[in-house]
Amino acid sequence: MWIAIAILAIIIILVLIEYRIRRPDEIVIYESSGIVKRRKGRIYPRHFSLAISGRIHSTDLKVEAEAKGKIMLHVHVVATVAASLNYLQNLVRAGGWHKDNVVKAMKELDNLLQVVVKEFTEKHEIENLPAEALSAHLQKKIGSTVEELGMDVISLNVYAIDPVDDKIAESIKQRETARIIEETEKANQKARVTATKAKLAADEQIALGEHDLELKKYKLKKVEEEEESKIANLRIKDELERRKLQLEYDRKEVDLLIDNPELLILTPQVARLAEASQNLPNARTVVNLGGKKGLEGTQILSLFQLFLQNLVDSTSTSGGRRKKSDE
Numbered sequence: 001m002w003i004a005i006a007i008l009a010i011i012i013i014l015v016l017i018e019y020r021i022r023r024p025d026e027i028v029i030y031e032s033s034g035i036v037k038r039r040k041g042r043i044y045p046r047h048f049s050l051a052i053s054g055r056i057h058s059t060d061l062k063v064e065a066e067a068k069g070k071i072m073l074h075v076h077v078v079a080t081v082a083a084s085l086n087y088l089q090n091l092v093r094a095g096g097w098h099k100d101n102v103v104k105a106m107k108e109l110d111n112l113l114q115v116v117v118k119e120f121t122e123k124h125e126i127e128n129l130p131a132e133a134l135s136a137h138l139q140k141k142i143g144s145t146v147e148e149l150g151m152d153v154i155s156l157n158v159y160a161i162d163p164v165d166d167k168i169a170e171s172i173k174q175r176e177t178a179r180i181i182e183e184t185e186k187a188n189q190k191a192r193v194t195a196t197k198a199k200l201a202a203d204e205q206i207a208l209g210e211h212d213l214e215l216k217k218y219k220l221k222k223v224e225e226e227e228e229s230k231i232a233n234l235r236i237k238d239e240l241e242r243r244k245l246q247l248e249y250d251r252k253e254v255d256l257l258i259d260n261p262e263l264l265i266l267t268p269q270v271a272r273l274a275e276a277s278q279n280l281p282n283a284r285t286v287v288n289l290g291g292k293k294g295l296e297g298t299q300i301l302s303l304f305q306l307f308l309q310n311l312v313d314s315t316s317t318s319g320g321r322r323k324k325s326d327e
Contacts, residue, residue: 020046027054029088036089052091053102056082056154063114064164065121067129072164075117075134080154081106084145091150105149112149116141121161126172131158 021042022028028039030049039049063075083091083102094108095101120137121129135158145152163169 018045018047019043020051022051025054026051027083027085027088028052029092036092038085038088050097050099052083052099054083056080057102057106059106059110061110061113063117065118067121067124067126069125071126071168073121073126073129074160074162074164075121076159076161077113077117077138077157078159079109079113079156081109081146081151082154084147084150084152087145087147087150089150090148094149102151105151108149109146109151112142112146113138126163126168127175129161131161134158134161 022039022044028044028049028051029036030039030044031037044051058078058080061077061079063077065073065075067073081102091101091105095103095105098104116138117134120134135156138156138158142153142156163172
């Protein structure tokens with residue numbers, strides 16, 4: 001009984017000593033048939049496994065490189081990496097069977113970055129070495145995963161590329177300042193040109209609008225004049241029609257008087273003639289009302305002429321008597 005309890009206690013103690021619980025920031029690996037694999041369970045045997053860091057690691061690398069012309073440079077590179085779950089075999093080969101193998105593999109990554117940076121800078125002049133261009137080259141060359149080192153690259157950036165010689169750095173700074181000023185001036189001039197073009201385009205649009213407005217006014221005025229001309233023509237036609245009717249009426253009246261001379265006494269012209277004869281007491285009025293037909297001596301026309309003659313004579317006599325009485 002006691003022996004069984006002791007054996008059980010020993011087994012429990014051995015289990016507690018041998019097995020560990022995997023933390024969330026750890027990656028537990030083991031070797032099977034010469035291949036490194038990953039344990040996915042939470043509990044693992046510590047003497048048959050290796051717990052490595054699963055956290056993200058950063059490296060701040062300062063590389064001394066050369067540009068064309070043997071100009072020394074300080075290149076500041078910052079990389080962020082983590083252990084790759086797909087290339088654990090390569091990670092162990094680069095960093096060894098050790099819990100800090102990620103840190104040791106990062107040293108190999110630093111060496112790789114130095115080689116890539118130096119190869120790039122040696123091919124370019126210092127004026128053509130912006131940090132952005134080197135960053136793009138590193139990201140393209142290194143990639144998102146360094147398979148031979150068993151690490152995933154989270155980020156890779158070049159913060160600065162500075163010449164070692166302060167005079168060269170100052171010259172580059174002055175040149176960059178002049179370039180910025182020149183680009184600013186170009187931008188200002190371009191903005192002025194754009195504004196001028198916009199103003200000219202606006203003026204052209206306004207001129208076209210005014211021209212179209214004048215054309216519309218001219219067309220409307222032309223239509224108005226055509227309408228007025230039509231109205232004037234209608235008025236002239238109406239006036240001509242009215243005069244034609246008046247002439248027709250006068251012609252018929254004349255024809256009626258010619259055919260009936262006795263009606264002349266009823267006309268207003270005869271009344272005015274009689275009135276005028278009263279104002280001329282010493283005048284003798286000879287009236288021929290018959291025309292050619294009256295010369296034929298119709299009885300009615302003779303009577304009418306006699307009547308008018310008597311009227312004139314009586315008027316002359318009364319006028320003479322008034323003159324004597326006045327004397």
